Amino acid sequence: MQGMKRRGLTKKQIRGYREFLYILPFLLLVLIFSYYPLYGWVYAFFDYRPPTPLADSKFVAFKWFVYMVENPTRLKRLLEVLRNTFAISGISLFFSWFPMIFAIFLNEIKCVPYKKFVQTVTTLPNFISWVLVFSVAFTIFNGDGVISNLAMNAGWIDKPVNFLQNSNHMWFKMWLWLTWKNAGWAAIMYLAAITGIDEELIEAAKVDGASRMKIIWHITIPGILPTYFVLVMLNLASFLNNGMEQYFVFRNQFNSDYINVLDLYVYDLSREIGGYPLSTAFSILKSIVSITLLFATNWISKKIRGESII
Amino acid sequence: MKTKKIIALLCAVTMTVSMLSGCAGGSKTSTLEFFDVAANYNGVQGGWFAKAVKDKFDLEINIISGQGTGEQQYATRAASGNLGDILILESAQFQDCVKNGLVKDISDEIYKHDSLKAFQQQIDALNKGLPDNPDGKIYGIPTEMMNTSPTSYSQDVIYSSPMLRWDLYSELGCPEIKDLNGLMDVIAQMLEKHPKNASGDPCYMASLWPDWDGGDDMIGIANVVQLTTWYGEKIKQSLILKPDGSFIPLTDKAGSYYKILKWWNTAYNRGLIDENSASQTWDDACAKMTAGQVYLFWYSWQVGFWNTNERLADGTAFIYTPVKDQKYYAEADSFFGSGRVFAVGSKVSKDKYKKIMEFLDWYASPEGAMLQHDGIEGFNYKKGDDGRYVEMNSNALVDNLPVPEEWGGGGWNDGNNQINQWIVSANATNPLTGEPYSKQYWSTYKEANYTQMRKEWEAKFGAKEPAEYMLKNNLLVISPNVSVALPTDDNDISLIRGQCKDAVNKYSWRMIYAKTDAEFDKLWDDMTKELNGYGFDKLMQFDKEKYTIELNAKNAVK
Numbered sequence: 001m002q003g004m005k006r007r008g009l010t011k012k013q014i015r016g017y018r019e020f021l022y023i024l025p026f027l028l029l030v031l032i033f034s035y036y037p038l039y040g041w042v043y044a045f046f047d048y049r050p051p052t053p054l055a056d057s058k059f060v061a062f063k064w065f066v067y068m069v070e071n072p073t074r075l076k077r078l079l080e081v082l083r084n085t086f087a088i089s090g091i092s093l094f095f096s097w098f099p100m101i102f103a104i105f106l107n108e109i110k111c112v113p114y115k116k117f118v119q120t121v122t123t124l125p126n127f128i129s130w131v132l133v134f135s136v137a138f139t140i141f142n143g144d145g146v147i148s149n150l151a152m153n154a155g156w157i158d159k160p161v162n163f164l165q166n167s168n169h170m171w172f173k174m175w176l177w178l179t180w181k182n183a184g185w186a187a188i189m190y191l192a193a194i195t196g197i198d199e200e201l202i203e204a205a206k207v208d209g210a211s212r213m214k215i216i217w218h219i220t221i222p223g224i225l226p227t228y229f230v231l232v233m234l235n236l237a238s239f240l241n242n243g244m245e246q247y248f249v250f251r252n253q254f255n256s257d258y259i260n261v262l263d264l265y266v267y268d269l270s271r272e273i274g275g276y277p278l279s280t281a282f283s284i285l286k287s288i289v290s291i292t293l294l295f296a297t298n299w300i301s302k303k304i305r306g307e308s309i310i
Numbered sequence: 311m312k313t314k315k316i317i318a319l320l321c322a323v324t325m326t327v328s329m330l331s332g333c334a335g336g337s338k339t340s341t342l343e344f345f346d347v348a349a350n351y352n353g354v355q356g357g358w359f360a361k362a363v364k365d366k367f368d369l370e371i372n373i374i375s376g377q378g379t380g381e382q383q384y385a386t387r388a389a390s391g392n393l394g395d396i397l398i399l400e401s402a403q404f405q406d407c408v409k410n411g412l413v414k415d416i417s418d419e420i421y422k423h424d425s426l427k428a429f430q431q432q433i434d435a436l437n438k439g440l441p442d443n444p445d446g447k448i449y450g451i452p453t454e455m456m457n458t459s460p461t462s463y464s465q466d467v468i469y470s471s472p473m474l475r476w477d478l479y480s481e482l483g484c485p486e487i488k489d490l491n492g493l494m495d496v497i498a499q500m501l502e503k504h505p506k507n508a509s510g511d512p513c514y515m516a517s518l519w520p521d522w523d524g525g526d527d528m529i530g531i532a533n534v535v536q537l538t539t540w541y542g543e544k545i546k547q548s549l550i551l552k553p554d555g556s557f558i559p560l561t562d563k564a565g566s567y568y569k570i571l572k573w574w575n576t577a578y579n580r581g582l583i584d585e586n587s588a589s590q591t592w593d594d595a596c597a598k599m600t601a602g603q604v605y606l607f608w609y610s611w612q613v614g615f616w617n618t619n620e621r622l623a624d625g626t627a628f629i630y631t632p633v634k635d636q637k638y639y640a641e642a643d644s645f646f647g648s649g650r651v652f653a654v655g656s657k658v659s660k661d662k663y664k665k666i667m668e669f670l671d672w673y674a675s676p677e678g679a680m681l682q683h684d685g686i687e688g689f690n691y692k693k694g695d696d697g698r699y700v701e702m703n704s705n706a707l708v709d710n711l712p713v714p715e716e717w718g719g720g721g722w723n724d725g726n727n728q729i730n731q732w733i734v735s736a737n738a739t740n741p742l743t744g745e746p747y748s749k750q751y752w753s754t755y756k757e758a759n760y761t762q763m764r765k766e767w768e769a770k771f772g773a774k775e776p777a778e779y780m781l782k783n784n785l786l787v788i789s790p791n792v793s794v795a796l797p798t799d800d801n802d803i804s805l806i807r808g809q810c811k812d813a814v815n816k817y818s819w820r821m822i823y824a825k826t827d828a829e830f831d832k833l834w835d836d837m838t839k840e841l842n843g844y845g846f847d848k849l850m851q852f853d854k855e856k857y858t859i860e861l862n863a864k865n866a867v868k
Binding site: 047048049050051052053067071072073074075076133138141143144159160161162165243252253254256268270271272273274275278299 | 382383385386388390391405409410412482520581584585586588589590799800801802803805807808809812813815816817818820823840842843844845
């Protein structure tokens with residue numbers, strides 16, 4: 001020991017410290033923005049009600065965690081909300097191959113200007129906010145919207161119809177809107193993966209007489225499948241977090257039974273001033289479920305494909 | 311190398327110095343952060359009202375609206391410990407904020423200002439009534455105060471009553487209307503005769519809007535809650551206050567909430583209601599009122615979207631039309647205020663505090679109140695030859711008339727006071743003229759607008775004004791104005807309240823759109839069941855205790 005001290009720091013050690021200093025700012029950022037806010041979880045255990053400070057609030061232990069399920073009516077609401085969350089996330093997951101296929105077909109378009117055009121047109125909606133998407137939907141589908149007016153003029157209906165108030169096939173409709181908005185954007189990842197495929201493989205297949213479909217099936221798809229799995233697993237981990245903007249703007253009093261997702265429910269609860277601790281309790285549970293899902297999928301991935309994502 | 315470094319250093323120093331001097335330089339207009347639960351507007355006040363305030367106080371007002379997202383905006387700011395420099399709060403929020411030190415004690419300053427001192431009785435009543443305020447310190451100023459009495463009724467109209475287009479009503483021969491169904495029949499006949507407006511758009515009995523639902527301390531949807539006052543009843547959250555002073559549950563089928571909801575449903579099934587009612591915004595609905603697509607008005611402010619002087623003159627304006635079985639609930643003059651409170655944030659600097667108090671004093675002064683209620687002298691009104699004020703440019707609001715540069719420019723409506731709440735009510739008497747502030751009550755206005763239509767109306771109903779007719783025929787259930795501090799919700803109650811609100815809103819709209827009576831009744835039963843599941847009993851018990859305190863105070867005044 002003493003010998004080392006006398007020798008001072010080795011070159012390697014100095015480099016180690018220096019490199020640690022390089023990443024220190026980022027570590028600090030993570031600590032401040034990702035870990036420090038966890039301190040807010042403490043509100044879930046108090047009868048907190050602004051503007052009364054936390055110090056003067058009553059400690060209630062797990063009251064708000066039990067609150068969600070102790071009452072049958074509230075439990076029913078919670079189950080309904082969970083059902084919608086699972087259904088909507090489930091449909092997205094079930095169709096998660098869609099952007100991949102879209103990217104493959106896009107890649108097959110040989111006319112470059114047309115390809116660029118399709119890609120731009122499909123990517124653009126991603127940058128439109130949900131509020132604007134909804135106002136477009138509103139002008140098309142509401143009671144004095146384009147479709148209702150056209151149908152009236154054509155004599156198919158004798159009274160205006162507000163399609164947005166229809167609660168049929170809500171989950172699927174939501175998936176359609178989401179896909180319209182996101183498919184082009186999600187395809188970018190796959191397009192990048194496709195360019196990563198060794199050109200020689202395709203050339204060799206062509207020499208061997210493989211058709212276009214065969215190249216797709218035997219080279220392109222296997223080539224981008226790893227990307228697909230990583231994305232699916234990340235999606236799985238955020239199964240409960242399907243966001244709220246989309247559902248918030250499309251929700252009305254008629255479709256709310258099928259569109260209320262967990263995030264929206266938490267928002268509703270926290271809108272009332274007494275809902276702070278309760279909604280905090282909800283988000284704690286959500287974080288725990290998400291972490292569990294992430295680890296579970298990682299474990300499955302390791303078992304099945306022999307590689308993990310984290 | 312060295313010169314480069316020196317130059318760089320010099321640059322840095324000069325930049326820092328210029329930045330600092332930029333901050334401290336001269337006397338800059340200070341900006342007041344105005345947290346305002348009444349505002350429908352976010353951002354810095356602009357236009358003619360901003361100019362008036364800036365010229366007088368060198369102040370700019372940055373409005374932070376507390377509306378639109380429930381109480382979230384308030385809760386976040388309250389949790390941070392600083393709501394803003396100047397505040398308009400709901401009564402319960404005010405109590406909580408006083409308790410937790412978010413509101414400044416203004417006892418030392420307030421009565422140094424004459425215009426505020428004029429309302430000392432009302433201001434004292436509010437503050438001495440606060441729980442935990444044994445020393446009677448002053449924290450807040452009531453909104454919309456009057457200088458009449460807490461039991462009088464000085465308006466010409468009431469807040470909600472059925473109003474019809476006079477030309478359409480007289481075209482049918484002014485048939486006597488017995489009840490709600492009769493009213494619907496009359497409007498259906500109007501629609502049959504005039505199914506479209508002048509520009510060919512479809513007309514409706516009513517075009518409703520959902521965005522007010524659950525606001526203003528109410529359970530139930532706004533377009534139903536308001537109409538329940540037509541039967542002398544008043545919805546007090548989970549309860550309905552009957553004219554005899556008893557409370558019944560909101561979910562009672564014999565109560566007016568059920569009655570009005572059912573009425574809208576019947577109208578919907580007769581094809582008289584705009585299909586977009588449940589999904590459009592208030593702005594959409596107002597656009598339809600302005601375009602003449604709506605044949606029934608029920609809020610007194612709705613006439614502002616239609617009744618211009620020309621229409622009053624040619625008889626196409628809306629006016630109250632009596633329905634025989636109705637008796638109207640009306641709040642008496644808001645002598646002690648309308649419930650909301652002006653206050654000063656506890657974190658303001660000394661300088662700002664002084665300015666705020668001067669501003670509030672002006673806001674409560676006749677000069678300030680005239681600017682708020684009547685607009686700009688020389689543009690919205692002028693002094694006539696006989697010394698009485700006369701209205702000008704009466705369409706300033708409807709047409710958003712351009713304001714001349716000397717008063718700040720811009721559209722009149724855009725530059726209107728976005729604070730949207732007053733210390734002095736528009737119906738209070740202006741000490742400078744002896745008449746109410748509101749232009750519609752000026753003698754010159756009344757003389758000018760005693761049109762053919764008004765004459766016909768008077769001949770038929772034997773009164774000059776709707777309120778006069780109601781008072782004469784004993785149709786008004788006047789609820790005295792009192793100043794009492796009511797208990798505020800704890801977390802449990804407010805969660806139940808929130809869930810019940812959402813459920814009532816959801817089922818109410820579905821009931822309006824229900825296809826059959828059976829579907830309607832099933833929805834009502836489902837709603838009742840869900841409400842009970844959330845703990846409606848507990849909520850009713852809380853509300854009953856709360857509103858009995860208010861009721862007792864009102865009875866004591868009577």
